Amino acid sequence: MSAEFDQKIHTTLADANLQLAIYTATGRLKEKRVESVAPGILPDYQELRTQANAIKQHSIENLDHYLEEFERNVEARRGKVVYCKDATEVADFVLGLAKERRARLVVKSKSMTTEEVDLNERLEHHGLESVETDLGEYILQLAHERPYHIVAPALHKTRYDVAEIFTRTLHVPNEIVIEKQTAIARRVLREKFLAADIGISGANFLVADSGAVVIVENEGNARLTTTAPKIHIAVAGIEKVIPRAQDLATFLKLLARSATGQLLSVYTSFLAGPRRPGEIDGPDEFYVVLLDNGRTKLLPDRTKRQSLYCIRCGACLNTCPVYRKIGGHSFPWVYSGPIGAIITPQFMGVAHEPSLPFASSLCGACGEVCPVKIDIPKILLELRSDVKKSETREKQNRIEKLAFRAFAFLMTHPRLYELAGRMGAAMAPSDGGSWIRNLPAPMNIGPVRAWLSQRDLPPPPAKSFREMWRRR
Amino acid sequence: MSRDNILHRIRTAIGRSAGQAVADPPPVRLHIPEADMESRIASMIVRIEALAGKAYRADTGKNACATVAAAIAGKTAVASNAPYLAECGITALPGVRSGITDRDELRQVCAAADIGITSADYALADTGSLVMLSSPQEARLVSLLPPAHIAVVPRERILTGLDELFTVLPNPAIQTSSMVLITGPSRTADIEQILVRGVHGPGQITVIMV
Numbered sequence: 001m002s003a004e005f006d007q008k009i010h011t012t013l014a015d016a017n018l019q020l021a022i023y024t025a026t027g028r029l030k031e032k033r034v035e036s037v038a039p040g041i042l043p044d045y046q047e048l049r050t051q052a053n054a055i056k057q058h059s060i061e062n063l064d065h066y067l068e069e070f071e072r073n074v075e076a077r078r079g080k081v082v083y084c085k086d087a088t089e090v091a092d093f094v095l096g097l098a099k100e101r102r103a104r105l106v107v108k109s110k111s112m113t114t115e116e117v118d119l120n121e122r123l124e125h126h127g128l129e130s131v132e133t134d135l136g137e138y139i140l141q142l143a144h145e146r147p148y149h150i151v152a153p154a155l156h157k158t159r160y161d162v163a164e165i166f167t168r169t170l171h172v173p174n175e176i177v178i179e180k181q182t183a184i185a186r187r188v189l190r191e192k193f194l195a196a197d198i199g200i201s202g203a204n205f206l207v208a209d210s211g212a213v214v215i216v217e218n219e220g221n222a223r224l225t226t227t228a229p230k231i232h233i234a235v236a237g238i239e240k241v242i243p244r245a246q247d248l249a250t251f252l253k254l255l256a257r258s259a260t261g262q263l264l265s266v267y268t269s270f271l272a273g274p275r276r277p278g279e280i281d282g283p284d285e286f287y288v289v290l291l292d293n294g295r296t297k298l299l300p301d302r303t304k305r306q307s308l309y310c311i312r313c314g315a316c317l318n319t320c321p322v323y324r325k326i327g328g329h330s331f332p333w334v335y336s337g338p339i340g341a342i343i344t345p346q347f348m349g350v351a352h353e354p355s356l357p358f359a360s361s362l363c364g365a366c367g368e369v370c371p372v373k374i375d376i377p378k379i380l381l382e383l384r385s386d387v388k389k390s391e392t393r394e395k396q397n398r399i400e401k402l403a404f405r406a407f408a409f410l411m412t413h414p415r416l417y418e419l420a421g422r423m424g425a426a427m428a429p430s431d432g433g434s435w436i437r438n439l440p441a442p443m444n445i446g447p448v449r450a451w452l453s454q455r456d457l458p459p460p461p462a463k464s465f466r467e468m469w470r471r472r
Numbered sequence: 473m474s475r476d477n478i479l480h481r482i483r484t485a486i487g488r489s490a491g492q493a494v495a496d497p498p499p500v501r502l503h504i505p506e507a508d509m510e511s512r513i514a515s516m517i518v519r520i521e522a523l524a525g526k527a528y529r530a531d532t533g534k535n536a537c538a539t540v541a542a543a544i545a546g547k548t549a550v551a552s553n554a555p556y557l558a559e560c561g562i563t564a565l566p567g568v569r570s571g572i573t574d575r576d577e578l579r580q581v582c583a584a585a586d587i588g589i590t591s592a593d594y595a596l597a598d599t600g601s602l603v604m605l606s607s608p609q610e611a612r613l614v615s616l617l618p619p620a621h622i623a624v625v626p627r628e629r630i631l632t633g634l635d636e637l638f639t640v641l642p643n644p645a646i647q648t649s650s651m652v653l654i655t656g657p658s659r660t661a662d663i664e665q666i667l668v669r670g671v672h673g674p675g676q677i678t679v680i681m682v
């Protein structure tokens with residue numbers, strides 16, 4: 001485990017307020033999901049999951065075909081499709097267009113894909129102001145943090161944190177009433193919407209037969225982002241394409257329920273090209289950026305490519321006992337929880353954070369709630385075996401192997417083992433009731449220490465079992 | 473160029489060649505339940521009220537107009553160019569601006585108005601949603617910028633739900649550049665999971681079914 005991962009987990013576990021916040025927020029989302037898919041309310045829930053899975057499988061198996069169909073239909077409606085292989089290409093495209101159109105201000109609606117490529121930082125680095133407009137994302141942008149959760153990005157922030165962030169960055173009077181904080185954001189961001197030259201959104205679905213981008217949201221900021229400025233750019237991963245508009249009936253019934261327990265999100269926008277002759281408002285220019293950024297690496301393996309079915313509902317996070325303890329910022333990249341544990345190693349390479357596929361108890365809860373039926377536990381197992389195979393890992397572990405060898409040596413040499421055991425007993429706290437953290441020397445090395453760092457050992461007994469046996 | 477590179481990488485990874493035919497996708501899954509108009513309206517009301525919206529029935533366009541007039545009560549309003557609103561007499565109410573066809577003007581008026589009044593192309597009974605297709609009659613900002621939104625919908629446009637919508641409109645892109653489903657008032661729960669309405673879009677929504 002990297003020291004950073006290790007340390008972040010410890011910080012999260014030690015913060016009682018944060019623990020409570022994660023636990024309550026995920027707990028609430030979890031309960032609402034369960035209610036909204038109950039047989040009395042959605043009798044065909046399981047059939048819908050099966051259908052969603054089948055459509056995703058078919059789309060990924062014929063990905064090139066549907067991307068080309070999508071592209072043809074976008075262009076038939078006077079939109080443009082831009083393929084980008086990585087973060088630099090996305091930033092270059094946006095910056096190039098901004099320069100040509102003399103744009104200065106960009107408004108953004110929530111998009112994990114743009115988080116992935118650090119788009120805000122890249123644009124701001126070149127002097128283009130880029131403002132997040134989802135309330136949670138806006139708070140995080142002001143605080144210079146990344147999302148804590150796919151669906152509830154600022155779940156780790158309290159009203160007091162928000163008050164501090166707003167007074168410090170927006171120079172408004174201290175305000176701790178949540179309604180009023182929301183009103184402040186509405187006022188500040190409304191001005192940005194009306195002044196912005198470009199709106200950048202993500203996309204929940206790309207519809208091949210319509211050339212449409214579908215965006216779901218609750219606040220209305222995505223509608224404003226895609227309506228008020230004269231230019232709309234949607235940034236989407238290539239895996240987001242589905243064959244037909246009619247498939248939306250299946251996916252829309254699952255997405256909001258799995259995410260927040262709503263029957264539908266407040267706004268579902270189906271956007272196909274710039275405004276048409278006669279339409280009074282809407283953008284004059286419409287671009288869709290199709291991003292690879294490592295996605296094609298997930299395609300060859302039939303099991304692992306399922307990771308690309310994800311519709312980013314966040315249900316697996318809310319239900320995951322590990323996420324609910326270690327939170328979102330412990331994870332090394334923008335995606336956290338079970339889905340983060342399976343896609344991060346595949347996008348970044350397993351050596352990036354080799355312990356990630358192990359950050360799961362394999363309880364299977366994630367696979368059960370996934371609306372598109374991704375077999376997350378199975379993918380985790382495959383990745384674990386990849387980690388084992390990875391050479392880099394071998395190198396990193398030379399010391400750990402040594403420790404294991406020493407341990408094996410102890411085990412096969414009873415007298416030495418006994419001695420080590422007695423040393424442990426001698427060091428155990430005398431009240432016997434507390435749990436030890438400071439481990440006796442033999443246990444404070446390599447794999448044992450790493451393993452123990454997330455667990456507690458009962459204190460060693462004052463007398464070892466072997467000793468008692470002998471004294472009988 | 474990245475386009476050809478990416479497509480090539482995809483094809484190599486999934487074992488396809490350019491232009492290769494595709495097997496049929498899984499059959500579309502659309503089931504339209506039987507539901508008479510009374511139960512559709514009843515469901516609309518239950519759903520909208522559950523989301524803290526207001527829902528009314530009106531026997532005639534004239535009654536709908538009276539309900540709108542009561543809601544305006546001295547405030548300023550902007551109405552879309554939907555012919556149905558004019559038919560009901562809503563565009564002629566005092567305080568209501570209508571007939572705007574210029575984008576910049578519409579923006580200014582909508583940003584200043586207290587209420588936006590629209591019709592809707594469809595409504596979805598099982599979720600209490602409005603379906604708005606952008607057109608010369610219905611601009612997008614009228615249902616978005618003002619803090620309150622009132623929609624006046626002839627009852628025959630109430631569909632059972634998503635499955636019926638996508639049966640009636642198998643490909644909405646043919647009709648419009650923008651179809652929006654509106655389900656309740658704008659909301660957020662981003663700070664401490666506390667629900668706040670009206671964060672960016674309208675915080676109040678009223679649906680009148682005629």
Ligand code: SF4
Binds near residue numbers: 258314369374
């Ligand atoms: S993996 Fe499944 S449950 Fe998790 S976010 Fe993606 S779609 Fe939702």
